[in-house]
Amino acid sequence: MNANVYLAYDYPVLGAFWTAVWIFLWVLWVLLLFRVIADVFRDDSLGGWAKAGWLVLVIGLPFLGVFVYVIARGKNMGRRERDHVRAQQQAVDDYIRETAGGPDYSSDVEALAKLSEIRAKGDITDDEFRRAKEKILH
Structure with a gap:
C-alpha cells in the first residue's frame, strides 16, 4: 500500500495538449480521406479507369x-458537393409533394377545363361551377 501514484506528474499538461492535437489531426485526416473517396465516386466527369486510378493512389x-x-x-x-446536396433536396421535395398530394398544376388545369365543359353543356349551374372552381384552386 506504500506505492505512490502520481498521475498528474506522469503525464504533464503539455503532453495532454499534444495528444489532443494529434487526435484532432488524425480525425481531420480520416474525414478528408473519406471526403476525397466520396468525391471520386460522385464525379461524373471521370471515367471508370480514372476513378480506379485515383482510388488506387488514395488507398x-x-x-x-x-x-x-x-x-x-x-x-x-x-x-460537386453542392450539386449533390441540391439534387438530394430536390428529390426529397419531389417525394414530399408526391406523398402529400400537393398542388399539381397540370391536373388543376385539366380539372378546370373539364368543369368548364360541364358548365358549357348546362349540366351544372354557375353557382355550382364557382364552388367547384374554388375547391379545385384551394
Whole structure:
C-alpha cells in the first residue's frame, strides 16, 4: 500500500495538449480521406479507369494520394458537393409533394377545363361551377 501514484506528474499538461492535437489531426485526416473517396465516386466527369486510378493512389499512398487529389481536383470538390446536396433536396421535395398530394398544376388545369365543359353543356349551374372552381384552386 506504500506505492505512490502520481498521475498528474506522469503525464504533464503539455503532453495532454499534444495528444489532443494529434487526435484532432488524425480525425481531420480520416474525414478528408473519406471526403476525397466520396468525391471520386460522385464525379461524373471521370471515367471508370480514372476513378480506379485515383482510388488506387488514395488507398495505396494515402497521404500523397489525398494531397495530389486536392491539388489537382480540389477546386471543384465544393461545387460537386453542392450539386449533390441540391439534387438530394430536390428529390426529397419531389417525394414530399408526391406523398402529400400537393398542388399539381397540370391536373388543376385539366380539372378546370373539364368543369368548364360541364358548365358549357348546362349540366351544372354557375353557382355550382364557382364552388367547384374554388375547391379545385384551394
